[in-house]
Amino acid sequence: MDVVLGDIGDYSRMTSSGLGRLEPLQISASKSKGVFHDFNLDAALERKPDIVLLDQLAHVNAEGCRHKRRYQDVEELLRAGIHVYTTLDIQEIESLTDIITSITEISVDERIPDNVFERADQIELVDADLDKVVERFQKGRMHPDELMQGERDFSSLYVLEKLKPLREIALKITARQLRRIALLINEETKKEDKYYQDHILVCLSSAPSNQKVIRTAARMAEVFHSQFTALYVEAPERESKGTRDNEHLKKMQLRENLKLAEQLGAQIATVYGEDIPVQIAEYVKMSGVTKLVLGRSPDRKRGVHKSSLIDKLIPLVPHMETYIIPYIGTEGVKSTGLPIKPPAFSFRDSIKSLLVLLFCTLIGVWFQHLGFREANIITVYLLGVLLNATITKGRLYSALLSILSVIVFNYFFTEPYYSLKTYDSGYLITFVVMLAASILTSTLTMRVREQARIAAQKAYRTEILLETSRKLQQAGNAAAIIEETARQLVKLLGRTVIFYPVDLNKLSEPIVFPGGEESKDRALYTGDNEKAVANWVFTNNKRAGATTDTFFGAECLYHAVRGGEGVLAVSAIAMDEGDPLDSFEQSLVIAMLGECALALEKEQLNEQQKEISMQIRQEQLRANLLRSISHDLRTPLTSILGNAGILLSNSKVLDEEQRTGLYADIYDDSIWLINLVENLLSISRIDNGTMKLNLQAELVDDVITEAMRHVTRNSQKHEIQTDLEDELLMAKMDSRLVVQVLINLVDNAIKYTQDGSIIRISAKRSGEWILVEVSDDGPGIPDADKERLFEMFYTGNNSSADGRRGLGLGLALCQSIIQAHGGTIGVRDHEPRGSVFYFTLYAEEVDIHE
Known part of the structure; x- marks a missing residue:
């Protein structure tokens, strides 16, 4: 058995008994504080041992490695079929980080997702007597790797009050994993657990404390064997709070939280809306959520008129099991500036706001000249604030315009005029109401515009998705x-x-x-x-x-x-x-x-499917060919064999006339076989695309004369006539192939008509085409056969005079040749009886000066 050793120092005390050959495999990586080693993944994959012994599953790899984390190296080894034995500390399991940290008061950065731990085929808990562990620590007998992680002091950790709960957690997590393995083995038990399944929902945010909420929800999902969903509500208000650096930190933290939820097995869902509690409640109702896990933000400042998200959400889902996860830490996103993000200045929006204010003031002066009351002028300024909120970006300009509108109204339209003083105490209420109405209308307008932007963005993205589906189908x-x-x-x-x-x-x-x-x-x-x-x-x-x-x-x-x-x-x-x-x-x-x-x-x-259809057609073609050849080749070959045997054994008995008849039969059968083989070869060349046309201008008369020299010997029993409109008719053709077309058409007419019938070959000019016809006065062709007459292997119900059935290749070959020339071929009835086969070729002009 081949075994590869991952880290030399960690396994220096291991024995190789029962493991076979042990060999180290490492790579050096330079760091600012020295040189240390990381696992050489590519070398292990190239060697492909049976087992790899690799310490510290949660280790963070050095720069230059393929993966950031060692557990990703292990996953690639497993995909390559290599068994891996590794080690893991209890605090390095992601969902237990918060619990372990609360006990040990020590936070670790090297962690693995729970699903990596859950995929282990076998787990062994390394347990020890706690008193002996404390004694070893007090006597300084602990291994340096067990103590030194940076420059932290672990003296407060090695006490029984902290080691006992850690040991209990390790026992519980081991038992839970063993139960999971048993459920995977017992399929019936696994099916029973699926009859009713809880659905746990955790809400995502950009707060660091949200990670504890996610881990708690993941542990609950594991315990209840339930569906696990992480919901993020994207609201417009979130994009306007905080400085630019703070917003960047929040976005980074949000991505970390999303990544953590995915690692812990959550399905990510995103919704858009202004009212976050309402959006969460609607999702809970539509998705069949049974348990809701929420966190309490550590930096929430409660006021008299403020209520938390939890206070708003619980009345919306009164029958839902809601779990509140407290957070006592002081960790958070540090503010780098003012509590509210300073708005970006826009010269264009400033000009727009001043123009709106000037326009409203001019209308107010006009209304005052017409004798309208101040209430009408206030309405004009409210309309201006509403218009400004629509044409400018951000709430700053609408708020400033609201304040300036009150000041300008007081200056121009209240007594004493052109002064900020007022004689009427009721105007103070008017100013306050006007300012409040202006700010409210601008806020509502901005909110509607932001919602319209989000809706348009969602619609645009959804349209792209639908458009993608439509275009891919086309x-x-x-x-x-x-x-x-x-x-x-x-x-x-x-x-x-x-x-x-x-x-x-x-x-x-x-x-x-x-x-x-x-x-x-x-x-x-x-x-x-x-x-x-x-x-x-x-x-x-x-x-x-x-x-x-x-x-x-x-x-x-x-x-x-x-x-x-x-x-x-x-x-x-x-x-x-x-x-x-x-x-x-x-x-x-x-x-x-x-x-x-x-x-x-x-x-x-x-x-x-096309390949399968082509193979089916080829198989059908082969079957038809073999079936036809097995019948049609047997008859002429048997005739040739019989006639040759008679000539060999009875040559002296037979007179000259009898021998001549036998020779003629052998000759006719041989010619029939030669034509059959020639047709088969021609069709195969055309179908394979290997036949190249040698198109030249040829006299139709010469081609017909050449074809008549090669027709069957039985042509003497019929009257063959030639009728040309002009002896100088010329067509663009490959004469060798067109001669074969005429031979097949004339041979068909001879074969399927009675002795003494008239067969006429005619040619004439028809526009840019030369029309060639072969007609006879035979019994004709039924209408049902005309549509399939040019199909390969179709012979209809006709039989030749000598009792042979053709393979049905002649007319199929004729059609392939004429179509290759760009012409057409067909059949029609001949009056008063018989049939006419016709085809067309491109006409060529005769140069009489040559």
Whole structure:
């Protein structure tokens, strides 16, 4: 058994007994504080041992490694069919981080998602007597790796009061994992648990405390074996609070929270709305949520008139099981400036606001001149504030215009005029009401406009998704499907998109679809490093690249276009042209790539169906050919064999006339076989596309004369006539093939008409065509047979005079030859009796000066 050792120091005390050959495998990575080692994943995959011993599953890899985390290395080893034995501390399980930290008062950054731990086939708990552990620590006998993590002091950890709860948690988590393994083995028990399933919903936010809420909800989902959903409500108000640096930190924290929820197995859902509690309540009612998990924000400042989100939400879902997760920490997003984000100044909006104020003042002066009351003038200013909120961006200009409107109204339209004083005490109430009404109307207008913007954005994205589905259905081939998908992604994201099609089970050259202004060289997105990432995604069928933990230094984010039987293509989205994709954009991208995968699979199925249909047709053709040859070749061969035997055994008995008759029969049967083989070869060459036409201007008279020299010997029993409109008729043709057409048509007329019948070959000019006809006065052809007469292997109910049935190849060959010349061929009745076969060829002019 071949065993690879991951970290030398961690396994220096291990024995190789029972494990076979142990060999170290490591790679050095330089760091500012020295040199230490990381696991060489590529070397392990190349060697492909039976078992890899790899310490510290939650370890963070050094820069330059393929993956950020060691557990991702382990996942790739498992996909390659390599068994892995590794180690893990209890505090390194993501969902237990908050609980362990509250006990130990020590936070760790190296953690793994719960689903990685849950996929383990076997778990062994390394348990020890707690008193001996404390004694070893007090005597300084602990291994340095067990103590030193940075410069932290672990003396407060090695006490029984903290070790006992840690041991209990380890026992519980081990028992839970063992129960999970048992459920996977016992399929009946697993099915019984699915009769009723809870649905747990956790609400996402940009607060660091939200991570504790997510972990708690994940543990609940695991205990109850329930569906787990993480909901994020995108509200316009969130985009206007805080400084620019603070907003960036919040967006980064929100992405971390979303990523954590995905790692813990949550399905991400995003809704839009102004009233967050109402949006959550509506989602709860529509999605069948049974348990709601909420967190209490640590920096919420309660006022007399303020109520928290929890206070607003609980009355909206009174029958819902709601769990409130408290947070006592002081960690949060630090403010880097004023509590409210300073609005950006806009010279254009300032001019607009001043013009609105001037316009309202002029109308007020006019109303005052007409003798209108002050209430009418106040209405004009309210209308101006409403109009200004519509044509400007941000609430600053509407608020300033509201205050300026009160000042201007007081200055121009209240006594004493042109002064900020007032004689009437009632005007003070008027000013307050006017200011409040102005601010309220501007706020409502801004809110409606923001909601309209969000609705338009959602409608636009939904329209792109629907348009993608429609265009993919209309795409004609795989290249068109990939092109339409890429252009829709560019339209949605405004970024450069690269597609790697799959051909012959490997990636083809990338196709770049630039988004917006192409500021960077395309080679940056299609270099060797980027192609290596695309090949890894194709091989492993997983996402990688920028904003992920695998190949995180890449320029693009790579997705596998997954089909039912593997990866159909690899898409890449340039991530250096803007912020990372938000959750809604990521969901749309996955949905569009899913539509692309379905369309590509459908195209593959259509191609396979065409191949199957072609094979079926070929099998039918082969069966018909074999069936016809087995019958039709036997008769002439038997006749030739019999006649030859008679001549060999009775040559002296037979007189000259009898021998001549036998020779003639042998000759006729041989000619019939030669024509049959010639027709078969000609049809096979035409169907395979190997026959090349040698088109030249030929005299129709010469071609007919050449054909008459090769017709069957039985032509002497019929009267064959030639009727040409002009002896100099010329047509553009391959004379060798057209001669074969005339021979087949005349031979058919001889074979299926009575002795002494008249067969006429005629040719005449008809516009730009030469019309050639072969008519007879035989019994004719039934109407039911005329439609199928030119099909291969169709012989109808006719039999030749000598009792042979043809293979039905002659007329099919004639049709193929004439169509290759660009002409038409057909059959009609001949008056008063018989049939007429006709075909057309392109006419050529005769140059009389040559």
